[in-house]
Amino acid sequence: MGTAGLDQEIGYNPILSATVKNEQGVRDVGTLSEYSLQGSVKDEFIDDVKNRLRGLCDNVECEPFIDHEITYSLQSSSGNAVTMRVSRSLAQSKMPWQLKYVGALEAGNKSCLMRNQVTVGCSENVTSFLTELGFRADTEFLSKGYLYRKGRIKIVLSKLCKMKEPGQHQEQNLLPLTKSHMVEISVTTIAGTEDPGPELRHFAEMLKPQIKLTKTDHREIQSHRPNF
Structure with missing residues (x-):
């Protein structure tokens, strides 16, 4: 547009x-394009998945993370929405906040989920800035887990939690959204230069049968999700 x-x-x-x-x-x-596949694994099998990833991924320590994330949207008159994601690291408090513009899902028969995205560092005032622009906070949650790498492929294993009180991210204020961990593998490239889909699919095959990673249709999920 x-x-x-x-x-x-x-x-x-x-x-x-x-x-x-x-x-x-x-x-x-x-433009940067993000290609990804997603899935989930039940909490009781998470140690098995970690061991599998240690064997498959690069010979470096995985990176633990605890991120506080808020999703904002600005509804247009046509019904489309501009979506922004604001996140900050709770494990590394000196790191800048991150503002991420997420484009619409690309249509077509691609083997992976693909969307354009732009991420920039910003100050903690970004939440007030977006509110003044007319954006509305849709969801707020805490994501904690581990980041693994296999070459240029990023593998994120995360547990999503709702906060009982907005902005209060102490352990006693967290409620797990599900009894599972989310698994996402992704590659970010310059738009139009290549299709890393086969590379992601090959890695996804190596995670079977413990995890089945698929091209997830977020629009269908969002149309049926409860507000939180």
Whole structure:
């Protein structure tokens, strides 16, 4: 969508308009595209999966993480939404907050989920900034787990938790959303340069039968999800 089209849908906003123009400039020189497959594993089998990943992945220690994430959206008059994700590391408090623009799912018969994305570092004021632009906070959760690597493939094993009170991420304030861990493998490339789908599919095959990774349709999930 061009800047003019976005202005017509959500109303002219000079800051957001400049952001979109800047993103279009990035797209001209090479937008980043994220290809991924996703799945889950029940909590009681998580140790088996960790052992499997240690054997398959690079010979380096996995990276533990605890991230606080909030998803924002800005609804347009046509029904489409601009989605932004704000996250911060609770394990490394000196790290900057991250603001991630997530594009729409790409149509077609690709073997993996694919969408364009732009991520930038920012200050803690980003939540107030998005609110002033008209964005609405949709979901807030805490993600904790481990990051593994196999060459350029990232493997994220995470447990998602809801907070009883917004912004309160102490252990006693956390409620697991499911009795499973989420598993995601992904590769990020410059848009249009290659299709890492076969590479991801090959790695996914090596995780069977413990984990079945698939191309997940988030739109169908979101249409049936409860608010939290």
